[in-house]
Amino acid sequence: MALYIGICLAVVYGLTAMTAAQADMKDSCRWKCLTFAQLWPGSFCLTFSKHHCMIPDQVDGWTIHGLWPNGKEFCNRTWKLAKKDIGDLWTDMRKYWPSLISENPFKFWQSEWIKHGTCGTCAKNMSCPHKYFSLALELRTKVSIDDMKDSTLHYLTWALM
Ligand SMILES: *[C@@H]1O[C@H](CO)[C@@H](O)[C@H](O)[C@H]1NC(C)=O
Numbered sequence: 001m002a003l004y005i006g007i008c009l010a011v012v013y014g015l016t017a018m019t020a021a022q023a024d025m026k027d028s029c030r031w032k033c034l035t036f037a038q039l040w041p042g043s044f045c046l047t048f049s050k051h052h053c054m055i056p057d058q059v060d061g062w063t064i065h066g067l068w069p070n071g072k073e074f075c076n077r078t079w080k081l082a083k084k085d086i087g088d089l090w091t092d093m094r095k096y097w098p099s100l101i102s103e104n105p106f107k108f109w110q111s112e113w114i115k116h117g118t119c120g121t122c123a124k125n126m127s128c129p130h131k132y133f134s135l136a137l138e139l140r141t142k143v144s145i146d147d148m149k150d151s152t153l154h155y156l157t158w159a160l161m
């Protein structure tokens with residue numbers, strides 16, 4: 001079973017000719033593709049078995065590793081994730097986006113936000129932490145690995161905007 005399956009989602013900016021407004025956008029917005037990475041917890045723990053790895057009870061399938069604008073990281077180090085930003089998503093996050101190596105999943109979400117989420121904020125669907133994490137949870141239901149045929153597993157494109 002694959003450890004990770006990354007799916008290249010659509011292009012928010014970059015495919016279409018840039019308009020004047022887009023040309024004004026900061027460099028961090030100019031990624032072309034989003035990788036939506038999901039992992040199989042058992043394979044992940046085997047691979048990282050030297051470290052503490054634990055599959056939480058509520059987890060029963062593929063989980064999200066991250067939603068990553070390609071080629072950009074740490075676009076705004078001052079924008080920290082606060083617990084209240086994702087208060088209502090907490091239950092779903094613990095099930096579908098758990099940390100397997102830390103007992104504190106919030107730390108994992110914070111690190112995903114600061115490293116990757118901050119690079120998506122120029123896209124409407126990801127303009128704040130709540131939207132970013134909600135979108136990933138929603139994509140999980142749309143891009144279900146269990147429902148895919150092998151031939152479609154490699155790369156899918158998805159209209160994001
Ligand atoms: C970075 O985040 C801070 C805090 O949320 C925000 O005020 C600022 O506008 C952001 N900067 C950029 C370039 O997006």
Ligand SMILES: *[C@@H]1O[C@H](CO)[C@@H](O)[C@H](O)[C@H]1NC(C)=O
Binds near residue numbers: 159
């Ligand atoms: C992104 O937002 C637009 C509306 O702003 C919506 O039509 C589209 O379905 C959203 N994309 C995803 C993947 O949810």
